[in-house]
Amino acid sequence: MQRFANPLRFKRLSGALLPWTSAATVLLFAAGLWMALAASPADYQQGETVRIMYVHVPAAWMAMFVYANLTIASAVALVWRHRLAEVAARAMAPMGACFTALCLATGSLWGKPMWGTWWVWDARLTSVLLLFFIYLGYVALANAFEDEARGNRAASVLAVVGAINLPVIKFSVDWWNTLHQPASVSRLDAPAIHADMLIPLLTMAAAFTAYFATVLLWRIEAALAANRAAARRMLAEAGPSAAAPRVRR
Amino acid sequence: MSEYLAMGGYAAFVWPAYGLTVLVLAALAGVSWRARTAARRDDPGDGA
Amino acid sequence: MIAALRAILLRDLRLAWRSPQESLTVVAFFALAAILFPFGVGPEPQLLARIATGVVWTMAVLAALLSFERLFQLDHEDGTLDLLLLAPAPLEATVLAKCLAHWLTTGLPLIAASPLAAIMLNLPPDGLATLVLALLLGTPSLSLVGGVFAALTLGARRGGVLLPLLAMPLFVPVVVFGVAATEAHLAGLTARPHLLLLAAILAGAVPLAAIAGAAALRQAAE
Numbered sequence: 001m002q003r004f005a006n007p008l009r010f011k012r013l014s015g016a017l018l019p020w021t022s023a024a025t026v027l028l029f030a031a032g033l034w035m036a037l038a039a040s041p042a043d044y045q046q047g048e049t050v051r052i053m054y055v056h057v058p059a060a061w062m063a064m065f066v067y068a069n070l071t072i073a074s075a076v077a078l079v080w081r082h083r084l085a086e087v088a089a090r091a092m093a094p095m096g097a098c099f100t101a102l103c104l105a106t107g108s109l110w111g112k113p114m115w116g117t118w119w120v121w122d123a124r125l126t127s128v129l130l131l132f133f134i135y136l137g138y139v140a141l142a143n144a145f146e147d148e149a150r151g152n153r154a155a156s157v158l159a160v161v162g163a164i165n166l167p168v169i170k171f172s173v174d175w176w177n178t179l180h181q182p183a184s185v186s187r188l189d190a191p192a193i194h195a196d197m198l199i200p201l202l203t204m205a206a207a208f209t210a211y212f213a214t215v216l217l218w219r220i221e222a223a224l225a226a227n228r229a230a231a232r233r234m235l236a237e238a239g240p241s242a243a244a245p246r247v248r249r
Numbered sequence: 250m251s252e253y254l255a256m257g258g259y260a261a262f263v264w265p266a267y268g269l270t271v272l273v274l275a276a277l278a279g280v281s282w283r284a285r286t287a288a289r290r291d292d293p294g295d296g297a
Numbered sequence: 298m299i300a301a302l303r304a305i306l307l308r309d310l311r312l313a314w315r316s317p318q319e320s321l322t323v324v325a326f327f328a329l330a331a332i333l334f335p336f337g338v339g340p341e342p343q344l345l346a347r348i349a350t351g352v353v354w355t356m357a358v359l360a361a362l363l364s365f366e367r368l369f370q371l372d373h374e375d376g377t378l379d380l381l382l383l384a385p386a387p388l389e390a391t392v393l394a395k396c397l398a399h400w401l402t403t404g405l406p407l408i409a410a411s412p413l414a415a416i417m418l419n420l421p422p423d424g425l426a427t428l429v430l431a432l433l434l435g436t437p438s439l440s441l442v443g444g445v446f447a448a449l450t451l452g453a454r455r456g457g458v459l460l461p462l463l464a465m466p467l468f469v470p471v472v473v474f475g476v477a478a479t480e481a482h483l484a485g486l487t488a489r490p491h492l493l494l495l496a497a498i499l500a501g502a503v504p505l506a507a508i509a510g511a512a513a514l515r516q517a518a519e
């Protein structure tokens with residue numbers, strides 16, 4: 001993995017991967033949306049609103065999946081000072097925030113016809129809300145420093161600290177929810193799900209994942225290129241002597 | 250067709266949910282794509 | 298090493314004693330905010346009694362948030378931080394000493410003011426002991442978590458707004474179990490599991506905050 005710390009090597013990797021991930025994204029979304037909106041049955045209890053599940057649940061999965069990746073990338077960046085891991089972490093954080101926001105919004109749209117209110121302090125949604133704040137905090141912290149490297153390092157520490165606390169937060173929110181509300185089975189968990197609905201769900205989840213891979217590769221390429229351009233500009237400003245190659249004696 | 254679009258009366262919830270999803274994902278992809286193209290202009294990168 | 302840590306602790310305590318504005322601001326905010334609640338939700342005694350524990354805890358957290366930004370800032374500005382980084386005491390221990398000083402100068406005054414606020418919010422007097430005990434177990438964790446984020450946001454632009462945003466998700470478990478302890482006791486159940494959880498969170502927070510805080514301080518100095 002250390003090899004890909006070199007940005008140019010990364011470009012070769014992303015060049016090889018992108019055609020596949022972009023094609024997969026388009027195909028999976030086409031198939032997934034077709035199945036979700038047309039080729040799958042309505043739920044006998046929830047009616048057509050169950051179709052919202054096909055965007056809400058993948059968004060929730062992605063929110064957590066991206067955070068797991070964010071933690072790993074940040075840990076790698078901290079422990080091994082891996083430049084690419086740092087860039088990747090920063091690139092994926094806004095994506096995680098988007099998935100989380102989508103999960104919350106679609107959750108509300110699903111909840112209103114089901115539970116009668118736009119927002120319910122159900123354990124799952126509340127945990128996602130806190131996760132959203134963690135993402136926002138990460139992005140804000142990373143951007144809060146003049147020195148980009150300092151921002152990256154601080155954000156990496158935050159991601160790792162946050163990861164340790166995610167189970168604690170989840171546990172406490174679950175506890176809090178059972179304390180204050182009668183046990184209401186959240187339909188959003190959908191424990192036993194028929195194949196008619198499982199296949200569209202998994203297809204949409206795969207589509208989201210392929211989308212994540214594609215857009216993440218774009219974002220990392222953009223960040224690496226921007227960094228190189230900034231470094232070149234900085235060298236140019238420092239004067240010709242700074243940019244002159246050192247002669248080996 | 251209009252019966253399908255009505256989504257069993259839940260059209261006001263289902264379609265915005267999908268619409269938001271498409272919008273957010275498209276916007277995120279668009280911003281990222283534009284950043285990539287702009288950055289590649291500034292720095293072609295191949296062995297430079 | 299112990300001498301160095303005692304020096305840091307005493308220095309912070311002396312600074313707080315000489316200029317107590319910070320401690321007073323925290324307590325004043327806490328008291329005022331708690332008193333504001335009846336104006337917002339109405340003075341009906343049963344409603345207030347229902348929300349009293351939650352209000353006390355939430356206001357305690359918000360009040361504490363006011364004080365975190367300055368935890369390392371003065372040392373950062375006058376160069377003491379660089380000296381601390383070179384000091385013989387391990388940075389992790391220094392972080393703990395500073396968090397302890399913070400708790401002694403803001404957490405303890407909050408705890409002292411909490412029974413009064415709770416009574417004004419119509420908390421049944423039966424619950425006061427558990428409230429204070431839960432606060433005693435919970436507020437040090439707040440100081441530790443806040444300390445970590447104070448170190449992380451050193452030198453950040455708009456650092457003041459950033460710190461509450463970062464800390465909030467991590468404060469939630471403490472608030473949840475802190476409130477649950479008193480409410481359980483008032484409902485006739487035992488508060489012990491919740492208090493034990495608070496103690497466990499504190500026990501976990503001490504080493505984690507020490508490590509994370511030290512890592513954050515080292516990066517601030519780089």
